[in-house]
Amino acid sequence: MTITAEDVYRLAPFVRTLGVEFSELTPSAVTARLTHKVELSTTGGGLHGGALMGLADAAAAVCAALNSAPGALPATTDSTTHFLRPVHGAAHAVAAPIRVSRTAVVVGVQIADESGALCVHVIQTVRTRVPQPAAAAKEE
Template sequence: MSALSADEVYALAPYAKTLGVVFDEIAATGVRATLAHDLSLSTVGGGLHGGALMGLADVCAAVCAALNGPAGAGPATVESTTHFLRPARTDVVATARPLRVGRNTVVEVDIHGTGGELCARVTQVVTAVRMQVPDEPSPAVPADAGP
């Protein structure tokens, strides 16, 4: 993939928009995005929930990997390790950068609070998969269809 706009990312991965990810920079050398602190995304103590931080990191890593991957391929996360270092009680900024580029791309994502404090560090392995966009939605599987 050569370049992506925020709107193209939202179209390919609607979860990013649902979560509230706002892209500040989208480039093969790095992706930077902001997630506003919102009580609906918080947990005990008022910090952003770890799942919200991991979702932000996953979106940024996937975009970074896609921009470094082969043409016609899309990203699929196959491994993710998150180190939570302190509660994120403010808006956060995620910065993703590729550490190794190839069929399996390794991306590191640092998530900082607005005061510059490192809240989490995420390392992801993202593989390139052939992208297929269905012409029509898949029919629903009847509830009694069984496994």
């Protein structure tokens, strides 16, 4: 299955609003970047934790979708974030599957700063569900 950045922006407009840019979209790794903007910063000028969690969530959801049945829609059910150090400048995320099942994908996301130092580590569980046609849903 192929997913493009435009597909992500269409299905999840918040990802574009946040400013997430994707550079690699494969089942084995999703890489994304969040440019530092004053509007996304917090005390001390680093990127706000919510912005970093948004970056991680977007990368993890795309990774889960790429590791699921065609047409599956991702929905985060659990996310644990470890903030290790502030991110000054752009944030670079790499999301990779840890465990893939029929209905969920556990994804690890590493976020580094521009120097390559690890700043945030996220483990996220993303459920994946293929929407059923209306007639099939009524029969269930």
